[in-house]
Amino acid sequence: DKGGHRHFMAKEIHEQPATAAAAVAQYVSPGRDRVLSPAASLDWAGLERVTLVACGTAFYACQVAKWWFETVARLPAEIDVASEFRYREPPLPARGAAVFVSQSGETADTLAALRYARSQNQTILTAVNVETSSMAREADVVLPLYAGPEIGVASTKAFTGQLIALAATAILAARARGAVDAAEEARLVSALCAAPAALADAISREADAARVAAEIARARDVLYLGRGPMHALAMEGALKLKELTYIHAEGYPAGELKHGPIALVDERTPVIVLAPTGPLSEKTLSNMHEVMARKGRVALISDAAGCAAAGEGVWRMLEAPAADPFIAPIVYAAPVQLLAYHAAVARGTDVDQPRNLAKSVTVE
Ligand code: M6R
Helix, strand or coil, rough: CCCCCCHHHHHHHHHHHHHHHHHHHHHHHHHHHCCHHHHHHHHHHHHCCCCEEEEEHHHHHHHHHHHHHHHHHCCCEEEEEHHHHHHHHCCCCCCEEEEEEEEECCCCCHHHHHHHHHHHEEEEEEECCCCCCCCHHHCEEECCEEEEECCCCCCCHHHHHHHHHHHHHHHHHHHHHHCCCCCEEEEEEHHCHHHHHHHHHHHHCCHHHHHEEEEEEECCCCEEEECCCCHHHHHHHHHHHHHHHCCEEEEEEEEHHHHHHHHHCCCCCCCECHHHHHHHHHHHHHHHHHHHHHCCCCCCCCCHHHHHHCCCCCCEEEEEECCCCCCCCCCCCHHHHHHHHHHHHHHCCCCCCCCCCCCCCCCC
């Protein structure tokens, strides 16, 4: 049942304010000033570092989580895609902890990576949507996503669920490590509590995204740029676009532009810049101007202040709601999903079942 939507993906994008609220309700105290997490029993203060492993979109959730663990909890975090991690058999810290992130809980490489970490005496956590899955069964600690069944091959509401579970866990680690006091924890928790409404606001701007998407649908190549957690969202946006539209798309850290990718920029290449107002936005906007100086067609996704700061000459602006930088990665999932979705609709591709892809990759 697509709930009145044309595709499961559209339904699942629109479910996010509700699924995110369901997740927040589980990961936040009734007084909305502390996080609650099944991971509270871990010795976060004693950890040397945390390892996060996944595939595809779930890996980009790990990339955002690395940012949160390192900047908020001051806990070093290593991330890897499961197919690389499992065969590298990396040395892991004694009494370390490893987090496996997955919608299905059945992805073959991620499950094999989990088993490797188990063999190395790591405490195993999994942020997983299917609570009866292999990963949930084999983990010491399950961080559920509360997203409900996800049918579309493109992961949407599971991704925002992963981000919420991981954000709450990073706040928990920050408290345990003394990296935040009660007031700062309450501030972060209140930012997290604002995420569902901010997602609803971002999704309500769908018509703007659809207009830009119709133009992007005609491109041969598309670049996505962002810094910090927005680099992860740039990677996620590019993955979504390529899997749904078969347009060649790449995500880059905005600061890497001059080290090669800027050679790709010409007047035919849309460059999607993710720059919510925050400590890195000025740097990203300056990279954006470098693209514009090479006649790149920039589509800027930012809040009202960021769009105002961008100045003249930006090809298209997609305004997103203003959000605390801590939750911007959750909020900006919506515009990148909507861009890919509407570009696919414009091209007439099979949105829910793109060619060559399976919902769950249970063979390596
Ligand atoms: O079920 P999982 O989350 O472990 O799946 C991981 C990837 O296969 C998945 O995220 C894939 O990249 C999606 N098609 C992305 O939209």
